[in-house]
Amino acid sequence: MASYSQHTIESAPEASKPILQGIQKRLGFVPNLMATMAEAPVLVESYMTMMGIFDKTDLTPTEREIILMTNNRLNGCTYCMAAHTAVAKMTGVDPGVLEALRKGTPLADPKLEALRSFAILINEARGWASEDEVDALIAAGYTKQTVLEVIAGTALKVLSNYTTHIVHPPLDTAFEPMAWTAELAEE
Template sequence: MTTFTTHTLDTAPADAKPILQAALKGYGFLPNLYAAMSEAPAILEGYTTLSGIFDKSNLSATERQIILMTNNRLNGCEYCMAAHTTLSQMAGVNEDTIEALRKGTPIADPKLEALRQLAIAMNEKRGWLSEAQIEAVLAAGYTRQNILEVILGTALKTMSNYTNHIAETDLDAAFVPNHWTDPTT
């Protein structure tokens, strides 16, 4: 089997080092996802840049985590489910919402559930949404802008989930308390 390197600041390619140093400063540790992505500095830069752009969307922290965690679950990314559970907790996302996202069950808030359903449809149908699916999320109070922002979050998770799958990224100690196992594997 092909193995991928989980780089350190010392072993990472030069173009990845400034991004890794910023991550170390921001998180207090170097996330293994970033260490794996640093093999290709362009994906690391793309992921961190896109993450920053997604944070500027018109969606709340809870809404962004709904999109990210829904994609993590659907893509079976154990690393990202644990990481985003931790990030959701830090952002003050309701524990019942986090638990629903981890289990793939409905969220009690109808508007947030409509967003979760949109994220599911976007992932599973690869963007080929029906008019009824679009109208349902608009009726729940979201906008066309928000629909496009779901695509942004889905793209972000494709980058990290797929990297974790091929690199078999080890879970960081900070995320171990929120370990998640994909029930479909």
């Protein structure tokens, strides 16, 4: 099987270098996933662009993380679960919500649980939501826009989750305290 390296700014393809420089400036380091994505400039640019766009939704940071972490868990992405646990903590996601997302258990807040359930549906049904299922999300207090934003978040996670399944980036030291496995979800 092909092995993939984590590029540095210096070793990255030319088109990836400015993207990695931007990540370094923003985060203070280049996470191994993005360093590996840099092998394909279109992938790292797509991922970073979509992340920036997804942050512009009308969703709160907690709601965005519900969509992203639900997809990470369903897709079995250990790297992304750890990374998004760190992001969720930095953006102030309630610890109870974060624990439930890591375990895949229902959320106590009915509105947030409706969002989590809809994110599960979109992932597992590959977007084939019925009118009743869409209406249930809207009845929980969300909008037609939210329905489409869940799809955007799911698409974003396809990029990172599928990449990690192929390239196996090592977990960054910064994310090690938040390491996650499917077995942890079953505890």
